[in-house]
Amino acid sequence: MINGSQSLRPYTPPKDVLDIFLRELDAAHASGGLFQPTKHPHIITPRSRIWILEEVIRHAKAKSDVWFATRAEVAQSVEAQAPAAA
Secondary structure, X not given: OOOOOXXXXXOOOHHHHHHHHHHHHHHHHHHOOOOOOOOOHHXXXXXXXXXXXXXXXXXXXXXXXXXXXXXXXXXXXXXXXOOOOO
């Protein structure tokens, strides 16, 4: 039976979303990996949450060796570094 009084998606408080994104960014940075946050509409769409992305960008820019790139630029970089196909 479906409980109509509960939300279909769990509510994640904004400060928790920020914490998750910052931890993911730091872990990706530490391992030399790619940080690509998932921004589901129910997580980031409300205008009151845009500050989360601003804080994540500020945090990333504070690191001296972070590269901001489009997906196409990332793909081109990986392709350029990959060994030629046999």
